[in-house]
Amino acid sequence: MGLVAAGGITFGGKMAHHPASTGNQLVSTASLPGPYTLPLAVPKVLAPISTSGGSDAFEITQQEASAEILPGTRTDLWTYDGTFPGPTIESRRGRPVTVAHRNELPVPTVVHLHGGRTPPQDDGYPTDLVLPEGWSGEPLMPDPQARTTDVTRDYTFPMDQRATMLWYHDHRMDFTAPAIWRGLAGMHIIRDDVEEALDLPRGEQELPLMIGDRSFHADGSLMYPALDPTLREHPGVAEEYSAGVLGDVILVNGIPWPVHEVDAVRHRLRLLNASNARHYELEAITDDGHRLDLVQVGADQGLIGQPVTHESLRLAPAERYDVIVDFAGVPVGSRVRLRNRLGTGGTREVLAFRIARTARDHSHIPEILADDVPRFQRSQATALREFSFRAGQMMHGRGWVIGGKAFEPTRTDVSTSLGAVEVWRFVADVHHPIHLHLVGFRVLSRGGGPPLRQDAGLKDVISLRPGEWVEIITRFEGYRGRYLFHCHNAEHEDMGMMANLEIT
Ligand code: C2O
Ligand code: CU
Ligand code: CU
Secondary structure (H helix, E strand, O other), X not given: OOOOOOOOOOOOOOOOOOOOOOOEEOOOOOOOOOOOOOEOOOOOEOOOOEOOOOOEEEEEEEEEEEEOOOOOOOEEEEEEOXXXXXXEEEEEXXXXXXXXXXXXXXXXXXXXXXXXXXXXXXXXXXXXXXXXXXXXXXXXXXXXXXXXXXXXXXEEEOOOOOOEEEEEEEOOOXXXXXXXXXXXXXXXXXXXXXXXXXXXXXXXXEEEEEEEEEOEOOOOOEOOOEOOOOOOOOOOEOHHHOOOEEOOEEEEOOEEOOEEEEEOOEEXXXXXXXXXXXXXXXXXXXXXXXXXXXXXXXXXXXEEEEEEEEOOEEEOOOOEEEEEEEOOOOOOOOEEEEEEOOOOHHHHEEEEEEXXXXXXXXXXXXXXXXXXXXXXXXXXXXXXXXXXXXXEEXXXXXXXXXXXXXXXXXOOOEEEOOOOEEEEEEEEOOOEEEEEOOOOEEEEEEOOEOOOHHHOOOEOEEEEOOOOXXXXXXXXXXXXXXXXXXXXXXXXXXXXXXXXXXXX
Protein backbone atom coordinates (compact mmCIF):
# COMPACT_ATOMS: atom_id res chain seq x y z
CA MET A 1 0.00 0.00 0.00
CA GLY A 2 1.00 3.58 -0.60
CA LEU A 3 3.15 5.41 1.79
CA VAL A 4 5.01 7.58 4.11
CA ALA A 5 6.42 10.88 2.99
CA ALA A 6 4.82 13.59 1.01
CA GLY A 7 5.63 17.25 0.69
CA GLY A 8 4.50 19.61 3.38
CA ILE A 9 4.21 17.05 6.14
CA THR A 10 6.34 17.35 9.23
CA PHE A 11 7.10 14.13 10.97
CA GLY A 12 7.73 13.75 14.66
CA GLY A 13 6.71 15.89 17.53
CA LYS A 14 6.63 19.36 16.00
CA MET A 15 2.97 20.15 15.98
CA ALA A 16 2.74 23.65 17.26
CA HIS A 17 0.46 24.99 14.55
CA HIS A 18 -2.46 22.72 14.15
CA PRO A 19 -6.07 23.01 15.20
CA ALA A 20 -7.31 21.08 18.21
CA SER A 21 -9.72 19.03 16.13
CA THR A 22 -10.07 18.42 12.43
CA GLY A 23 -13.45 19.68 11.29
CA ASN A 24 -15.77 22.64 11.20
CA GLN A 25 -18.12 23.77 13.95
CA LEU A 26 -21.86 24.28 13.49
CA VAL A 27 -23.18 27.22 15.50
CA SER A 28 -26.41 26.52 17.38
CA THR A 29 -29.28 28.95 17.00
CA ALA A 30 -31.16 27.47 19.96
CA SER A 31 -30.95 29.12 23.33
CA LEU A 32 -28.62 26.99 25.38
CA PRO A 33 -28.67 26.21 29.08
CA GLY A 34 -25.85 27.53 31.22
CA PRO A 35 -23.15 25.03 32.01
CA TYR A 36 -23.56 22.92 35.14
CA THR A 37 -27.24 23.54 35.71
CA LEU A 38 -28.77 20.23 34.57
CA PRO A 39 -28.26 17.01 36.55
CA LEU A 40 -26.22 14.19 35.06
CA ALA A 41 -28.05 10.96 34.33
CA VAL A 42 -26.57 7.54 33.80
CA PRO A 43 -28.20 5.49 31.02
CA LYS A 44 -30.32 2.67 32.35
CA VAL A 45 -28.86 -0.81 32.32
CA LEU A 46 -30.84 -3.03 29.97
CA ALA A 47 -32.56 -5.99 31.61
CA PRO A 48 -32.07 -9.29 29.78
CA ILE A 49 -35.16 -11.04 28.46
CA SER A 50 -33.53 -14.36 29.24
CA THR A 51 -30.48 -15.60 31.12
CA SER A 52 -30.90 -19.30 30.53
CA GLY A 53 -28.74 -21.67 28.52
CA GLY A 54 -25.42 -20.09 29.49
CA SER A 55 -25.98 -16.81 27.70
CA ASP A 56 -27.86 -13.57 28.15
CA ALA A 57 -30.42 -12.40 25.63
CA PHE A 58 -31.45 -8.79 25.12
CA GLU A 59 -33.86 -6.99 22.82
CA ILE A 60 -33.46 -3.49 21.42
CA THR A 61 -35.89 -1.66 19.18
CA GLN A 62 -34.31 0.99 17.01
CA GLN A 63 -36.91 3.70 16.89
CA GLU A 64 -37.56 7.38 16.48
CA ALA A 65 -38.07 9.19 19.76
CA SER A 66 -37.72 12.67 21.12
CA ALA A 67 -36.06 13.96 24.25
CA GLU A 68 -35.89 17.23 26.12
CA ILE A 69 -32.17 17.82 25.69
CA LEU A 70 -32.39 21.61 25.82
CA PRO A 71 -34.86 22.72 28.51
CA GLY A 72 -38.21 23.70 27.01
CA THR A 73 -37.71 22.11 23.56
CA ARG A 74 -37.89 18.61 22.13
CA THR A 75 -35.19 17.05 19.96
CA ASP A 76 -36.13 14.31 17.51
CA LEU A 77 -33.66 11.46 17.67
CA TRP A 78 -32.95 8.05 16.26
CA THR A 79 -32.53 5.80 19.24
CA TYR A 80 -31.79 2.38 20.58
CA ASP A 81 -34.90 1.57 22.61
CA GLY A 82 -36.16 5.14 22.87
CA THR A 83 -33.26 6.81 24.69
CA PHE A 84 -30.05 8.62 23.87
CA PRO A 85 -27.58 7.21 24.76
CA GLY A 86 -29.10 3.79 24.27
CA PRO A 87 -29.41 1.50 27.28
CA THR A 88 -26.14 0.17 28.70
CA ILE A 89 -25.57 -3.54 28.30
CA GLU A 90 -23.74 -5.22 31.17
CA SER A 91 -22.07 -8.53 30.46
CA ARG A 92 -19.66 -11.02 32.00
CA ARG A 93 -16.47 -12.13 30.38
CA GLY A 94 -16.91 -15.55 28.77
CA ARG A 95 -20.71 -15.43 28.89
CA PRO A 96 -22.16 -14.88 25.42
CA VAL A 97 -24.68 -12.13 24.79
CA THR A 98 -27.29 -12.07 22.06
CA VAL A 99 -28.96 -8.80 21.19
CA ALA A 100 -32.03 -8.98 18.98
CA HIS A 101 -32.25 -5.65 17.19
CA ARG A 102 -35.47 -4.61 15.55
CA ASN A 103 -35.21 -1.78 13.02
CA GLU A 104 -38.23 0.52 13.15
CA LEU A 105 -36.29 3.47 11.76
CA PRO A 106 -36.98 4.75 8.23
CA VAL A 107 -33.58 3.62 6.87
CA PRO A 108 -31.39 0.51 6.97
CA THR A 109 -29.15 0.14 9.99
CA VAL A 110 -26.14 -1.91 11.04
CA VAL A 111 -25.05 -2.51 14.63
CA HIS A 112 -21.36 -2.72 15.48
CA LEU A 113 -20.07 -3.50 18.94
CA HIS A 114 -16.99 -1.33 18.98
CA GLY A 115 -14.06 -3.08 20.65
CA GLY A 116 -15.84 -6.41 20.60
CA ARG A 117 -14.01 -9.60 19.69
CA THR A 118 -16.83 -10.70 17.47
CA PRO A 119 -17.15 -13.26 14.65
CA PRO A 120 -17.42 -11.53 11.27
CA GLN A 121 -21.09 -12.28 10.69
CA ASP A 122 -22.01 -10.40 13.88
CA ASP A 123 -19.47 -7.59 13.64
CA GLY A 124 -21.74 -5.17 11.84
CA TYR A 125 -20.03 -5.00 8.47
CA PRO A 126 -21.36 -1.84 6.77
CA THR A 127 -23.24 -3.68 4.04
CA ASP A 128 -24.83 -6.22 6.42
CA LEU A 129 -27.95 -4.10 6.55
CA VAL A 130 -31.04 -4.62 8.62
CA LEU A 131 -33.68 -3.26 6.26
CA PRO A 132 -36.74 -1.47 7.59
CA GLU A 133 -40.13 -2.77 6.56
CA GLY A 134 -40.91 -1.91 2.95
CA TRP A 135 -37.42 -0.62 2.10
CA SER A 136 -36.88 -0.22 -1.63
CA GLY A 137 -33.55 1.62 -1.82
CA GLU A 138 -30.61 0.24 -3.77
CA PRO A 139 -27.08 0.17 -2.33
CA LEU A 140 -24.65 2.64 -3.90
CA MET A 141 -21.95 0.00 -3.94
CA PRO A 142 -23.32 -3.50 -4.37
CA ASP A 143 -21.56 -6.10 -2.26
CA PRO A 144 -22.17 -9.74 -3.16
CA GLN A 145 -20.96 -10.82 0.29
CA ALA A 146 -23.52 -8.66 2.10
CA ARG A 147 -25.77 -10.44 4.59
CA THR A 148 -28.88 -8.31 4.72
CA THR A 149 -31.90 -9.15 6.81
CA ASP A 150 -35.42 -7.79 6.95
CA VAL A 151 -36.43 -5.78 10.03
CA THR A 152 -34.68 -7.85 12.68
CA ARG A 153 -31.33 -9.40 13.33
CA ASP A 154 -29.78 -11.28 16.24
CA TYR A 155 -26.24 -10.24 16.99
CA THR A 156 -24.28 -12.72 19.08
CA PHE A 157 -21.22 -11.56 20.98
CA PRO A 158 -19.06 -14.26 22.60
CA MET A 159 -17.62 -11.79 25.17
CA ASP A 160 -14.46 -13.86 25.17
CA GLN A 161 -12.27 -10.87 25.98
CA ARG A 162 -10.88 -8.74 28.80
CA ALA A 163 -13.20 -6.71 31.00
CA THR A 164 -13.63 -3.18 29.62
CA MET A 165 -16.15 -0.66 28.35
CA LEU A 166 -17.17 -1.04 24.73
CA TRP A 167 -19.79 0.89 22.86
CA TYR A 168 -22.28 -0.02 20.21
CA HIS A 169 -23.19 2.26 17.38
CA ASP A 170 -24.59 2.33 13.89
CA HIS A 171 -22.16 1.37 11.09
CA ARG A 172 -24.27 1.62 7.96
CA MET A 173 -22.36 2.06 4.72
CA ASP A 174 -21.98 5.77 3.84
CA PHE A 175 -24.26 6.99 6.65
CA THR A 176 -22.54 6.15 9.92
CA ALA A 177 -21.73 9.74 10.89
CA PRO A 178 -25.26 11.19 10.68
CA ALA A 179 -26.77 8.09 12.30
CA ILE A 180 -24.50 8.36 15.34
CA TRP A 181 -25.16 12.10 15.45
CA ARG A 182 -28.91 11.43 15.58
CA GLY A 183 -28.47 9.19 18.57
CA LEU A 184 -27.53 5.65 17.58
CA ALA A 185 -24.91 4.98 20.25
CA GLY A 186 -24.85 3.17 23.58
CA MET A 187 -22.38 1.72 26.07
CA HIS A 188 -21.57 -1.91 26.79
CA ILE A 189 -19.61 -2.96 29.86
CA ILE A 190 -17.82 -6.28 30.25
CA ARG A 191 -16.99 -7.30 33.80
CA ASP A 192 -14.90 -10.12 35.21
CA ASP A 193 -13.77 -11.50 38.57
CA VAL A 194 -10.21 -10.28 38.18
CA GLU A 195 -11.26 -6.67 37.90
CA GLU A 196 -13.90 -6.97 40.61
CA ALA A 197 -11.28 -8.23 43.05
CA LEU A 198 -9.44 -4.92 42.77
CA ASP A 199 -11.63 -2.61 44.90
CA LEU A 200 -11.74 0.11 42.31
CA PRO A 201 -14.61 2.56 42.97
CA ARG A 202 -17.91 0.87 42.19
CA GLY A 203 -21.66 1.35 42.44
CA GLU A 204 -22.50 5.05 42.58
CA GLN A 205 -18.80 5.81 42.38
CA GLU A 206 -18.46 4.23 38.94
CA LEU A 207 -19.73 6.46 36.15
CA PRO A 208 -19.96 5.51 32.47
CA LEU A 209 -19.71 8.84 30.65
CA MET A 210 -20.45 9.19 26.95
CA ILE A 211 -19.17 12.55 25.76
CA GLY A 212 -20.40 13.96 22.48
CA ASP A 213 -20.88 17.33 20.81
CA ARG A 214 -24.01 18.41 18.95
CA SER A 215 -25.55 21.64 17.61
CA PHE A 216 -29.20 22.64 17.73
CA HIS A 217 -31.66 24.71 15.72
CA ALA A 218 -33.86 27.19 17.58
CA ASP A 219 -36.72 24.65 17.70
CA GLY A 220 -34.51 22.11 19.45
CA SER A 221 -33.87 19.93 16.40
CA LEU A 222 -30.37 18.69 15.72
CA MET A 223 -28.30 20.54 13.14
CA TYR A 224 -26.31 18.43 10.71
CA PRO A 225 -25.08 19.39 7.24
CA ALA A 226 -26.19 16.17 5.49
CA LEU A 227 -26.55 16.48 1.72
CA ASP A 228 -29.62 14.26 2.00
CA PRO A 229 -31.33 14.91 5.35
CA THR A 230 -33.51 11.81 4.91
CA LEU A 231 -30.28 9.76 4.90
CA ARG A 232 -31.87 7.53 2.31
CA GLU A 233 -29.81 8.03 -0.83
CA HIS A 234 -27.08 10.62 -1.06
CA PRO A 235 -24.29 10.29 1.47
CA GLY A 236 -21.98 13.04 2.57
CA VAL A 237 -22.03 16.47 4.09
CA ALA A 238 -21.78 20.01 2.77
CA GLU A 239 -18.26 20.60 1.48
CA GLU A 240 -17.16 22.91 4.33
CA TYR A 241 -17.85 20.13 6.84
CA SER A 242 -16.14 17.30 5.01
CA ALA A 243 -13.19 17.37 7.41
CA GLY A 244 -15.58 16.61 10.28
CA VAL A 245 -18.70 17.97 11.94
CA LEU A 246 -18.19 19.67 15.30
CA GLY A 247 -21.01 20.74 17.61
CA ASP A 248 -20.93 23.66 20.02
CA VAL A 249 -22.88 21.94 22.81
CA ILE A 250 -21.09 19.31 24.88
CA LEU A 251 -23.36 16.49 25.99
CA VAL A 252 -22.45 13.96 28.65
CA ASN A 253 -24.80 10.98 28.56
CA GLY A 254 -27.05 13.12 26.37
CA ILE A 255 -27.22 16.08 28.77
CA PRO A 256 -25.67 19.47 28.02
CA TRP A 257 -22.84 20.32 30.45
CA PRO A 258 -24.36 18.40 33.37
CA VAL A 259 -23.52 18.63 37.05
CA HIS A 260 -23.34 15.60 39.33
CA GLU A 261 -23.45 15.43 43.14
CA VAL A 262 -20.76 13.23 44.63
CA ASP A 263 -19.34 12.13 47.95
CA ALA A 264 -15.80 13.36 48.63
CA VAL A 265 -14.27 10.01 47.68
CA ARG A 266 -12.60 8.40 44.66
CA HIS A 267 -14.71 8.00 41.54
CA ARG A 268 -14.11 5.85 38.52
CA LEU A 269 -14.90 7.75 35.33
CA ARG A 270 -15.33 5.47 32.36
CA LEU A 271 -14.85 8.01 29.62
CA LEU A 272 -15.94 7.49 26.03
CA ASN A 273 -15.52 10.11 23.35
CA ALA A 274 -18.52 9.35 21.14
CA SER A 275 -18.14 12.57 19.14
CA ASN A 276 -17.97 12.37 15.36
CA ALA A 277 -14.84 14.51 15.04
CA ARG A 278 -14.14 16.48 18.22
CA HIS A 279 -11.06 15.83 20.33
CA TYR A 280 -10.94 16.73 24.01
CA GLU A 281 -8.16 17.28 26.46
CA LEU A 282 -9.77 16.84 29.85
CA GLU A 283 -8.55 18.20 33.15
CA ALA A 284 -10.26 18.25 36.56
CA ILE A 285 -10.14 21.69 38.20
CA THR A 286 -11.43 22.70 41.63
CA ASP A 287 -13.20 26.03 42.20
CA ASP A 288 -10.02 27.44 43.69
CA GLY A 289 -8.03 26.48 40.66
CA HIS A 290 -6.27 23.30 41.74
CA ARG A 291 -5.91 20.52 39.28
CA LEU A 292 -6.80 17.03 40.49
CA ASP A 293 -4.85 14.08 39.15
CA LEU A 294 -6.49 11.87 36.58
CA VAL A 295 -5.23 8.41 37.44
CA GLN A 296 -5.61 6.21 34.40
CA VAL A 297 -6.37 2.58 35.16
CA GLY A 298 -7.67 1.42 31.82
CA ALA A 299 -7.53 1.90 28.07
CA ASP A 300 -9.90 0.97 25.23
CA GLN A 301 -9.35 -2.75 25.82
CA GLY A 302 -9.31 -2.93 29.59
CA LEU A 303 -7.05 -2.45 32.57
CA ILE A 304 -3.51 -1.27 31.94
CA GLY A 305 -0.58 -2.84 33.78
CA GLN A 306 0.01 -0.06 36.29
CA PRO A 307 -1.80 3.21 36.98
CA VAL A 308 -0.58 6.24 35.04
CA THR A 309 -1.15 9.68 36.53
CA HIS A 310 -2.09 12.51 34.17
CA GLU A 311 -2.63 16.23 34.63
CA SER A 312 -4.78 16.15 31.54
CA LEU A 313 -5.90 13.49 29.14
CA ARG A 314 -6.59 13.66 25.42
CA LEU A 315 -9.55 11.78 23.98
CA ALA A 316 -9.86 11.22 20.25
CA PRO A 317 -13.17 10.08 18.75
CA ALA A 318 -14.11 6.51 19.85
CA GLU A 319 -11.36 6.26 22.48
CA ARG A 320 -12.16 5.13 26.02
CA TYR A 321 -10.15 5.94 29.11
CA ASP A 322 -10.82 4.52 32.53
CA VAL A 323 -9.78 7.11 35.07
CA ILE A 324 -9.94 7.55 38.86
CA VAL A 325 -10.41 11.01 40.36
CA ASP A 326 -10.19 11.51 44.11
CA PHE A 327 -12.49 14.19 45.55
CA ALA A 328 -11.15 13.75 49.11
CA GLY A 329 -10.23 17.11 50.57
CA VAL A 330 -12.31 19.11 48.10
CA PRO A 331 -14.53 21.37 50.28
CA VAL A 332 -18.15 20.26 50.63
CA GLY A 333 -20.38 22.54 48.56
CA SER A 334 -17.67 23.38 46.03
CA ARG A 335 -17.23 21.98 42.56
CA VAL A 336 -14.71 20.14 40.46
CA ARG A 337 -15.09 20.88 36.79
CA LEU A 338 -14.00 18.53 34.06
CA ARG A 339 -12.85 21.02 31.45
CA ASN A 340 -11.67 20.62 27.87
CA ARG A 341 -8.38 22.39 27.25
CA LEU A 342 -8.88 22.10 23.50
CA GLY A 343 -12.21 23.92 23.56
CA THR A 344 -13.14 27.57 23.27
CA GLY A 345 -16.22 29.20 24.80
CA GLY A 346 -18.86 26.58 25.55
CA THR A 347 -16.76 23.71 24.29
CA ARG A 348 -14.24 24.35 27.09
CA GLU A 349 -16.81 23.06 29.58
CA VAL A 350 -17.79 19.42 29.90
CA LEU A 351 -19.05 18.23 33.28
CA ALA A 352 -18.99 19.37 36.91
CA PHE A 353 -19.06 17.46 40.16
CA ARG A 354 -20.57 19.13 43.23
CA ILE A 355 -19.15 17.76 46.45
CA ALA A 356 -22.18 16.92 48.60
CA ARG A 357 -20.64 15.39 51.71
CA THR A 358 -17.58 13.73 53.11
CA ALA A 359 -17.63 9.94 53.30
CA ARG A 360 -15.49 6.92 54.06
CA ASP A 361 -13.66 5.68 51.00
CA HIS A 362 -13.58 1.91 50.60
CA SER A 363 -11.87 1.98 47.24
CA HIS A 364 -8.23 1.46 46.49
CA ILE A 365 -5.96 1.81 43.47
CA PRO A 366 -3.48 -1.07 43.47
CA GLU A 367 0.05 -0.57 42.17
CA ILE A 368 -0.38 -3.48 39.80
CA LEU A 369 -3.70 -3.47 38.00
CA ALA A 370 -3.29 -6.30 35.53
CA ASP A 371 -0.66 -8.82 34.51
CA ASP A 372 -2.41 -10.03 31.38
CA VAL A 373 -1.85 -7.08 29.06
CA PRO A 374 -0.38 -8.74 25.97
CA ARG A 375 3.20 -7.77 25.14
CA PHE A 376 3.94 -8.26 21.50
CA GLN A 377 7.59 -8.09 20.48
CA ARG A 378 8.71 -6.44 17.29
CA SER A 379 10.80 -9.55 16.65
CA GLN A 380 7.62 -11.68 16.52
CA ALA A 381 6.20 -9.64 13.66
CA THR A 382 5.97 -11.34 10.30
CA ALA A 383 4.92 -8.21 8.42
CA LEU A 384 5.42 -4.47 8.55
CA ARG A 385 2.71 -2.60 6.67
CA GLU A 386 2.45 1.09 6.08
CA PHE A 387 -0.69 3.08 5.47
CA SER A 388 -1.13 6.76 4.80
CA PHE A 389 -4.33 8.51 5.89
CA ARG A 390 -4.96 11.59 3.78
CA ALA A 391 -7.38 13.75 1.91
CA GLY A 392 -7.92 12.34 -1.56
CA GLN A 393 -10.17 11.53 -4.43
CA MET A 394 -13.23 9.31 -4.17
CA MET A 395 -15.54 8.09 -6.87
CA HIS A 396 -17.65 11.23 -6.68
CA GLY A 397 -15.45 14.07 -5.55
CA ARG A 398 -13.12 14.77 -2.66
CA GLY A 399 -12.91 12.46 0.29
CA TRP A 400 -10.46 10.65 2.52
CA VAL A 401 -8.27 7.77 1.49
CA ILE A 402 -6.05 5.07 2.95
CA GLY A 403 -2.93 4.38 0.91
CA GLY A 404 -4.45 6.47 -1.86
CA LYS A 405 -7.63 4.39 -2.08
CA ALA A 406 -11.19 5.09 -1.07
CA PHE A 407 -13.16 2.24 0.52
CA GLU A 408 -14.67 -0.43 -1.65
CA PRO A 409 -16.46 -3.29 0.09
CA THR A 410 -15.38 -5.82 -2.53
CA ARG A 411 -11.65 -5.04 -2.48
CA THR A 412 -9.40 -6.84 0.01
CA ASP A 413 -6.85 -4.30 1.18
CA VAL A 414 -4.91 -6.45 3.61
CA SER A 415 -4.92 -10.15 3.98
CA THR A 416 -3.21 -11.90 6.84
CA SER A 417 -3.37 -15.26 8.53
CA LEU A 418 -4.97 -16.04 11.83
CA GLY A 419 -2.41 -15.75 14.60
CA ALA A 420 0.04 -13.53 12.73
CA VAL A 421 1.80 -10.74 14.63
CA GLU A 422 2.24 -7.60 12.56
CA VAL A 423 3.52 -4.08 12.93
CA TRP A 424 1.43 -1.44 11.21
CA ARG A 425 2.81 2.01 10.58
CA PHE A 426 0.33 4.83 10.04
CA VAL A 427 0.99 8.33 8.76
CA ALA A 428 -1.50 11.16 8.81
CA ASP A 429 -2.03 14.52 7.12
CA VAL A 430 -4.56 15.90 9.64
CA HIS A 431 -6.02 14.24 12.79
CA HIS A 432 -7.14 10.68 12.13
CA PRO A 433 -8.23 8.39 14.99
CA ILE A 434 -7.63 4.96 13.49
CA HIS A 435 -9.63 1.97 14.67
CA LEU A 436 -9.14 -1.74 14.03
CA HIS A 437 -12.03 -4.11 14.39
CA LEU A 438 -11.59 -7.47 16.18
CA VAL A 439 -8.21 -6.92 17.81
CA GLY A 440 -6.62 -4.79 20.48
CA PHE A 441 -3.11 -3.50 19.85
CA ARG A 442 -0.18 -1.92 21.62
CA VAL A 443 1.33 1.38 20.57
CA LEU A 444 5.02 0.86 19.72
CA SER A 445 6.19 4.31 18.77
CA ARG A 446 5.21 7.83 17.78
CA GLY A 447 7.30 9.79 15.32
CA GLY A 448 10.12 7.30 15.87
CA GLY A 449 10.13 8.01 19.62
CA PRO A 450 8.31 6.40 22.52
CA PRO A 451 4.50 6.37 22.71
CA LEU A 452 2.65 8.90 24.85
CA ARG A 453 2.09 7.92 28.48
CA GLN A 454 -1.62 7.73 27.75
CA ASP A 455 -0.99 5.20 24.96
CA ALA A 456 -0.46 2.58 27.70
CA GLY A 457 -2.25 -0.74 27.62
CA LEU A 458 -4.30 -2.42 24.97
CA LYS A 459 -6.07 -0.09 22.58
CA ASP A 460 -8.43 -0.29 19.63
CA VAL A 461 -8.19 3.33 18.52
CA ILE A 462 -4.96 5.22 17.97
CA SER A 463 -5.06 8.97 17.64
CA LEU A 464 -2.83 10.14 14.80
CA ARG A 465 -2.00 13.79 15.11
CA PRO A 466 -1.37 16.02 12.12
CA GLY A 467 1.78 15.04 10.29
CA GLU A 468 2.53 12.27 12.72
CA TRP A 469 3.52 8.67 12.11
CA VAL A 470 2.77 5.98 14.61
CA GLU A 471 3.49 2.27 14.86
CA ILE A 472 1.22 -0.30 16.46
CA ILE A 473 1.66 -4.02 16.97
CA THR A 474 -0.96 -6.72 17.30
CA ARG A 475 -1.74 -10.38 16.82
CA PHE A 476 -4.65 -11.11 14.51
CA GLU A 477 -6.45 -13.66 16.57
CA GLY A 478 -10.02 -14.64 17.27
CA TYR A 479 -11.79 -15.36 14.02
CA ARG A 480 -11.21 -15.66 10.33
CA GLY A 481 -13.14 -13.49 7.95
CA ARG A 482 -13.64 -10.01 6.63
CA TYR A 483 -13.07 -7.14 9.05
CA LEU A 484 -12.49 -3.43 8.83
CA PHE A 485 -10.05 -0.82 9.85
CA HIS A 486 -10.92 2.81 9.43
CA CYS A 487 -10.70 6.36 10.61
CA HIS A 488 -13.17 7.03 13.43
CA ASN A 489 -13.65 10.62 12.49
CA ALA A 490 -17.13 9.53 11.43
CA GLU A 491 -17.28 11.91 8.49
CA HIS A 492 -13.94 10.63 7.17
CA GLU A 493 -15.18 7.08 7.62
CA ASP A 494 -18.27 7.78 5.51
CA MET A 495 -16.20 9.55 2.87
CA GLY A 496 -13.86 6.74 1.97
CA MET A 497 -11.44 6.31 4.88
CA MET A 498 -12.07 2.64 5.56
CA ALA A 499 -10.39 -0.56 4.39
CA ASN A 500 -10.92 -4.32 4.42
CA LEU A 501 -8.83 -6.70 6.45
CA GLU A 502 -9.23 -10.35 5.52
CA ILE A 503 -8.07 -12.89 8.09
CA THR A 504 -7.52 -16.30 6.57
CU1 C2O B 1 -16.62 2.31 16.39
CU2 C2O B 1 -15.89 0.44 12.88
O1 C2O B 1 -16.28 1.36 14.62
CU1 CU C 1 -15.17 -1.11 15.96
CU1 CU D 1 -9.71 10.68 9.50
